[in-house]
Amino acid sequence: MKKxxxxxxxxxxxxxxxxxxxxxxxxxxxxxxxxxxxxxNNNKTYGVIYDINTKNIIKIDKKND
Numbered sequence: 001m002k003k004x005x006x007x008x009x010x011x012x013x014x015x016x017x018x019x020x021x022x023x024x025x026x027x028x029x030x031x032x033x034x035x036x037x038x039x040x041n042n043n044k045t046y047g048v049i050y051d052i053n054t055k056n057i058i059k060i061d062k063k064n065d
Contacts, residue, residue, distance in 0.1 A: 014050050016057060 012035070018024075019041065026038035030049070037048045047060035 012052055014055070016048055016050065 014035070016037065016039075018039065022039050022041045024037050025040050025045075026036075028036040028038075030036050033052050035050045035052065037050065039046055039048060049058040049060065050056075051058075
């Protein structure tokens, strides 16, 4: 993982189409062009990766047994 230093400020507008009961608990920057959102809904936690350049959204919702 790349260390996040000397970051410049950038306004980013995004729409994740979340449910009313979804709560963003954490946001991390991935390689300066993607945001990783950790989202909690009741007892379920999942992730969403948002590509800043293409505005693509990838939902990560997988259980590890």
